[in-house]
Amino acid sequence: MDYKNKKVLVIGMAKSGVSSAALLCRLGADVTIYDVKKREDLPKDLLHELDGFSYRDMLGQDPMDKIPEMDILVLSPGVPLGLPFIRRAYELGKQVIAEIELGFAVSKADFIAITGTNGKTTTTALTGEIFKNAGISTHVLGNIGVPITQEAMQTAPGDVVVAETAALQLDTIESYRPRESAILNITEDHLDRYGTMENYIAAKAKIFKNQTPKDYCVLNFDNDIVRELEPQIKAKVVWFSVSTVPPNGAYVKDGVICFSLDGKELDIMPAEELRIPGRHNLENALAATALACLYGISAEVIANTLRTFPGVEHRIEFVRTVNGVTFINDSKGTNPDATLNAIRAMVRPTVLILGGYDKKSDFVPLYQAFTPMIKAVIVLGDTAGKLIEAAENCGYQNYIRANGFEDAVLKAYSIADEGDNVLLSPACASWDMFRNFEERGRIFKEIVNGL
Template sequence: MAETAALQLESNVRFHAKAAAVSNITEDHLDRFLKMETYIAAKCKIFENQTSLDVAVLNYDDPIVRNLACRTSAHVLFFSRKQEVPEGVFYREPDLIYRLDGLERVLCKASEIRIPGLHNLENAMLCALMGLSQGVPQKAVREALMEFPGVEHRIEFVCEKKGIRYINDSKGTNPDSTIKAIAAMQRPTVLILGGYDKHNEFDLLFSKIIDSVVHSVVLLGQTAPKLLLAAKRAGFDSVEVCESGDFEDAIKMASKLARTGENVLLSPACASWDMFRNFEERGAVFKRIVCAYEE
């Protein structure tokens, strides 16, 4: 099992995936690829050496990803949380259904999946389909869906201090990831945004923030000025800029804006390279700082 980025795939010559999956494609890494068309082409190199004996798992609900079916020689299986698919995994309330060769089997109830958020329902369907397509027994797939607690740095609950819940989503390195993290929040939330500039746009992000549980945003890092302009264009006024540029200061600002019963969410919508070696280091520092707060 390997997670491969477009930055790795663009130079692919021999990599051959027996089962390859694409969950979604949204604007990212335009500092490298300049155009979305080039970025998509790099993503598609995951299919480069596949044959009809291999499997491609695609998100039917994402039009860009759905249309990649014509760019692979592999047998295509779809997953969808919005509609039934001819072959693959889909959501039919209240269950996840696996359909293949005209037969349907219930995998589990959607409510039994531990990881939060609609995007994680899609991730669960993708993983289930990858496993099932490679002969993993349905019972094992079901158990994994019901028991998997999530991964570090992706909507990870860290601690609760003085009634405020701190959530580490340092893996949110582009606007779409942060939009999904916000959608998973069930309490009023203060959001920490900003980091290295990958030449992404943030207008869609702030249009989603306005209609979400986020009531305040703290900005820092290289993209802070760009994020502030996007907030102003969207008419979102509850924005604080961490003038010092210090990560710990930004967390303190967010903590002061949050009230008992609320969240502080680190989901920067940007890479970490202006301040940290990687998103893992950024997440680890966030966790260390908030865990040291007084109860």
């Protein structure tokens, strides 16, 4: 699409919105930026990327009256579709697209798109590392922290974009079509936005909406919800599984990670040599293996990367051992299922820090699935009361309520014995106390490093 002289309203001035506005300015569009916050209320230097460009500023204003003159609305992830001026845009037949849609339209690269409730960032980073190690010009973008629009114009034919793609980014796609897609898992999350699991699943399923039989879709055979999506998919379905050997896909057989396609089986490496710990990370590695094999990357490159990839910050990240107590940062544990993955990776007695912003999750299954390794729980944040109620409903009494984040870390340290872990894996979003889970994880590490 030619964006020159098109009147575009970019909604939401976080990283992806600013990058979208900058890209559109470079493409010659007539750009207006909007955020509910006024300019002085936005983080300092956030709009620095727009310096030198000509654009209209509607920060902190109501854009309703400007909607009739707009050609396109570009939405940042998480912008509610029910806002009155967005509903008006739909009524007037305006084009309403996601930031990833804009980036995809401008990019010249092949797209490898990865979604799922948990494991997206680790799998995206790992897949990107495999592709880079294969000598492919690779851009690791999307929900992982670098907007697709930020590098879209820098891509060339033959490049690959490995894109972490969240449900919130898929809501308003139109032609977004990855050459390969993957759905890692779907469990309860974001019900504060979607209301029902059916709506959340439908949002995730949009990742394969525009794929054709020439494309591939990699699915988790072990996740019931994901497996049941197969009949909707036009792309060729390839599976990954830690529990069985699917007809096409990545799996573990006799302790070896393997990949098969159309009857041809390829051994990759012994599963025990995978560097990142936990069953969930074995799943992530199998998904990455399938995506890489489908692109023609050699078993040797894949194996070398799986043996050396150290993991991603804020995902079961070792921080420090103090007086025999090991601190682990899993701030990315923003829902109960993610926290369960972290719990299952613990092999020593563990004090668990839980709590944060309420995404309407049910915490009872979390307590019911505790392993004997969880010796105590520290609760805090908006969900503290809800976490205590769930604990008592499950007969779990070994909890302590903290007065703030630092107090939670100090309380956890005070009751941990030599040889124990203190695990930050809150099972909640961070927005009640922090800008994002990254800030929460960094502050956790600052507190621990100050002990």
